[in-house]
Amino acid sequence: MIVDVKQYMQQLGQQARAAGREISKAESGRKNSALLKIAEAIAAGSAEIASENRKDLAAGKQNGMDPASLDRLELTPARIQAMIEGLKQVAALPDPVGEITNLNYQPSGIQVGQMRVPLGVIGIIYESRPNVTVDAAALCLKSGNACILRGGSESIHSNRAIAVCIASGLAAAGLPQQAVQVVETTDRAAVGELITMQDYVDVIVPRGGKSLIERISGEATIPVIKHLDGICHVYIDGKADLDKAVAIAMNAKTHRYGVCNAMETLLVAESIAATVLPILAEQYAAKNVELRGCLKTCSLIKNAVRATEEDWHTEYLAPILSIKIVADIDEAIAHINTYSSAHTEAIVTEDYTLARRFLREVDSSSVMVNASTRFADGFEYGLGAEIGISTDKLHARGPVGLHGLTSLKFIVLGDGHIRQ
Amino acid sequence: MIVDVKQYMQQLGQQARAAGREISKAESGRKNSALLKIAEAIAAGSAEIASENRKDLAAGKQNGMDPASLDRLELTPARIQAMIEGLKQVAALPDPVGEITNLNYQPSGIQVGQMRVPLGVIGIIYESRPNVTVDAAALCLKSGNACILRGGSESIHSNRAIAVCIASGLAAAGLPQQAVQVVETTDRAAVGELITMQDYVDVIVPRGGKSLIERISGEATIPVIKHLDGICHVYIDGKADLDKAVAIAMNAKTHRYGVCNAMETLLVAESIAATVLPILAEQYAAKNVELRGCLKTCSLIKNAVRATEEDWHTEYLAPILSIKIVADIDEAIAHINTYSSAHTEAIVTEDYTLARRFLREVDSSSVMVNASTRFADGFEYGLGAEIGISTDKLHARGPVGLHGLTSLKFIVLGDGHIRQ
Incomplete structure (x- = not known):
């Protein structure tokens, strides 16, 4: 039972920041190993996931959830298999982190280039579909980011069961389990905390209906990667x-x-x-x-x-x-x-x-x-996967894949060069 | 005399948006021509600029401005020459707009790539140095963006004189004069409007002391490209x-x-x-x-x-x-x-x-x-010039040149392709 939501979220944030530092420097092979271990854990735990999912479905029916939402909520064997395939696909993508481009000598003699680096900690807020838990975690992990995942309360049992598989996969690969954290409370105050913890979260990706996204981008003090409409x-x-x-x-x-x-x-x-x-x-x-x-x-x-x-x-x-x-x-x-x-x-x-x-x-x-x-x-588009679509102009436009979860820093190589 | 600041700024915004559409599709040669015509206009108008600058300096002295600020405010012949050289340098840079990268065939048969595009309208807020008026205008123009420039009230005469030269250069090249607009009022409410006109301004670049930048980024509802400290x-x-x-x-x-x-x-x-x-x-x-x-x-x-x-x-x-x-x-x-x-x-x-x-x-x-x-x-770093430095993680990190004033949209080329 989580009593103090603010304190709980701050703790998740601190843990995510620390884990983000670790994951940002993790070797590609280790990240891929974690993705494949998570896939194995989901395959091994599919009965348990399906059983937890049935609890969510039962609660949804009892709460009068409409058939379309119930459909999105359901984790059929095919959908569980798709989550496993998705993990394997992300593992097979090239690692964007550390890529160095445009490394050129300048007139002063220094070499200047750009290195692709993770953003840090990504907060993902989404509704009913529990498969987003795995898809989002996979993209964040591969791009060297820690993430905090806040699914809908209607899918909390499914998400918890998936979180167990993710944690065991990370541990099996020797990566910090707190690189992927699923918010364990259904208290809505958790979202309010998540989107205002500037010290611990670098970007928010909301996935869901327009009203959810409007509310989040209106209240967030952290940059939001989003699209509202598709006209x-x-x-x-x-x-x-x-x-x-x-x-x-x-x-x-x-x-x-x-x-x-x-x-x-x-x-x-x-x-x-x-x-x-x-x-x-x-x-x-x-x-x-x-x-x-x-x-x-x-x-x-x-x-x-x-x-x-x-x-x-x-x-x-x-x-x-x-x-x-x-x-x-x-x-x-x-x-x-x-x-x-x-x-x-x-x-x-x-x-x-x-x-x-x-x-x-x-x-x-x-x-x-x-x-x-x-x-x-x-x-x-050949991005391998997408974490969302952006119709904003800064940073990322269109489908956001691994590159959209990274940024470029400058690197300078000298040989004792000083400014004249 | 500007009575209604809100209305005045909204009008600047609407005009900037319209001019931004024009400038975004202007040919490279025409933009370069405008930059060189502005340089000519500044050379021809240098006596007038110096004379207006003396009014600002006299007012500054009268208001007890400190020597360092007075020095920043002064447009010496060498500094006017540096503005002219800066315009020529930006004209000589490659045009970033329209560059297409990573255009590759996908399994479906469509070609997918990315095209570099302007951000739209840039709002620049700066203090004493009037040369920023020219430097910022040049970078925005070259990158296909319209801009609204809000210099300090202490440099208003200098900025107005420079604005006349910019307008005549734009007109001589057949580009809309409203692609570069200098805020003509020293009313501080103008800044409050500028940083909240989401419909008309796409990004704010504040240049100046930490307190100015903190205030702007705290109050802006538009993304801000900034750095606060250099520790x-x-x-x-x-x-x-x-x-x-x-x-x-x-x-x-x-x-x-x-x-x-x-x-x-x-x-x-x-x-x-x-x-x-x-x-x-x-x-x-x-x-x-x-x-x-x-x-x-x-x-x-x-x-x-x-x-x-x-x-x-x-x-x-x-x-x-x-x-x-x-x-x-x-x-x-x-x-x-x-x-x-x-x-x-x-x-x-x-x-x-x-x-x-x-x-x-x-x-x-x-x-x-x-x-x-x-x-x-x-x-x-070989960027040719910089409009500022960003220590934020999204969009641009480090010195921000022409590329930082652009974004990438996806382009798709097909031959009647439909999704299966």
């Missing part, structure tokens, strides 16, 4: 290839609805609208996607209702799509710059010059040509 | 070359006293202390450097008084040095991790393994081997 756009240019345009517009909207990289607004060049929109309207109708269009859109297709100003601002996360016909790329970019959440935007075009302009001028964390917005993802 | 250490290892150790320890402390990269604490390995400290004590005495040592130091050299705990925490910015004898590199690193402000630390050693350890394990923005801490500087 993603696809612009079908007048020079688009029709087949590519239809394939991408369908995939970006209907591949999955409740994800941040799904398209929410389709922009269509006036010159191609009469050709492409009827085809799309039919295919969306077959998938029961509700269409909300501008005046011109509604005059071209039957199954669209009028969009309001509110629609252009809305991340539906549902089978709903807003559609706007624009004069050209200028209007498309202006619309995106006004309404986008700076997550992901794509152009469909065969025009070289317009593709080049779109890439340069659209100020979002991912900008694409002739590809579905659904590709905005750490795995698809 | 820099030199560690003379037992395997140090004696000549290098003496040269570096003298240079790091006495080359200039009032700078953030000056050494404040000297750590000496016990095994070499009796050899090196008497030599250093004599040389420091010749330069009138006050020495404050640990008990062992005071037993080895005559001219040291006892250091208190407070000394290890102090950035003297003066001819004062604290000295501590440590058992070995472990104690040195532990001391640094406890007392350093994470600015710059150096080891003097001929030992390969210890040099390698120091580089990896010391968590400061610059870490050096056999070189004076005084090298921690954007020019010395």
Whole structure:
């Protein structure tokens, strides 16, 4: 029983800081060994994890948790296996820590370069999915950071069981167990402490619904790596290839609805609208996607209702799509710059010059040509994994992988050099 | 006369945002042309600038400004020439904007890379030195950012005169004049607005004394690139070359006293202390450097008084040095991790393994081997110029040049690719 939450969190913080110093200098082989030992411990403990998970599921049902949340909470054998595979994948990634780049001689004779270094201690705050416990721990460990993991109270039994496996893996590899600490209390005050312990925590990564992230970034006194919305756009240019345009517009909207990289607004060049929109309207109708269009859109297709100003601002996360016909790329970019959440935007075009302009001028964390917005993802980008997505401008933009959990310090090599 | 400061600053912000969009896509040649046209305008307007500067100097004297501040405020012909040279140097630097790196094919067939992009709008808050107006404007312009410059009220006439030259240079190159805006009011409320206009300003760079920077970073709701202290250490290892150790320890402390990269604490390995400290004590005495040592130091050299705990925490910015004898590199690193402000630390050693350890394990923005801490500087590092130094961990560490005013977005090139 944790009585004093502040004191408890401060203690976690101090332990994390100390463990972070150790883990930051740990050899790559040792970190990889820890990841594989954790995978072994999870495999060996899968029955125990499943049993603890059933307690969370039972409590969730009793508390009237909705089916989608219950689904996210459940650790099926396949999901436990995916956690194990994820650990092996992170172990196989190159170690970012200590990488030295741009080491060049300067006129004074000193060599100056940059070394990639861990950030220190990462605080991760997340909801229902207990597999985040393993995924986040793996990325922090590999990138040489200690972490404090604060999962939702609804998954506390699952998270504790996973924490036991992580601790045993770290110990088996000879690394400090406090490099990964799971907050053992469900008291919400623990979050308030975590996001204000500047002395012990270097960055916060919240994962969950928009309201959770808004609350955390509003109250945190520590930098937060986050995205709030995914109001993603696809612009079908007048020079688009029709087949590519239809394939991408369908995939970006209907591949999955409740994800941040799904398209929410389709922009269509006036010159191609009469050709492409009827085809799309039919295919969306077959998938029961509700269409909300501008005046011109509604005059071209039957199954669209009028969009309001509110629609252009809305991340539906549902089978709903807003559609706007624009004069050209200028209007498309202006619309995106006004309404986008700076997550992901794509152009469909065969025009070289317009593709080049779109890439340069659209100020979002991912900008694409002739590809579905659904590709905005750490795995698809070859990052190996992602701890989150950032739509902020400083430090990291887009999917945040191992590199986003590191920074660069300068190193200087001399031979007794002094400043003249 | 500016009546409503909030409204005035909001207007500057809106204009900066719009100009930032333009400047972010400006061709390199056009930005360089603007920099050179500003240099021409300053050369042509140097008499006017000097005359306005004399008004500030007269007001400063009348207000009892101290001689050091008056010196910083003065724009001598040499300093005006240095501003012109600085503009030419920034024009000659490679354009960081639009650089694409790591563009690789992924298993899905898409190409994924990163493009370097401006941050948007930079707010710069600085004291007395009016040359910062030009230096900061040049770096922001070259990196594709709009900026809002808020100099001290004591340099308002100088800054206004320089602003006229900047505006005419921008106009001559066909770039929006509002890409560089100088705050025309000396009302302190303007700073409060600037550091909280999240919609219009992406990052704040404060330059000046610690109290200014503390106040700004405490009140800002926008990310701040900053350093507060420069409590820099030199560690003379037992395997140090004696000549290098003496040269570096003298240079790091006495080359200039009032700078953030000056050494404040000297750590000496016990095994070499009796050899090196008497030599250093004599040389420091010749330069009138006050020495404050640990008990062992005071037993080895005559001219040291006892250091208190407070000394290890102090950035003297003066001819004062604290000295501590440590058992070995472990104690040195532990001391640094406890007392350093994470600015710059150096080891003097001929030992390969210890040099390698120091580089990896010391968590400061610059870490050096056999070189004076005084090298921690954007020019010395080959960055071309620096807008400030960061001791924070996210985004940029150490001297911040053009790259620190940019970020990386992801770009994806496909051929109609959709997610499976």
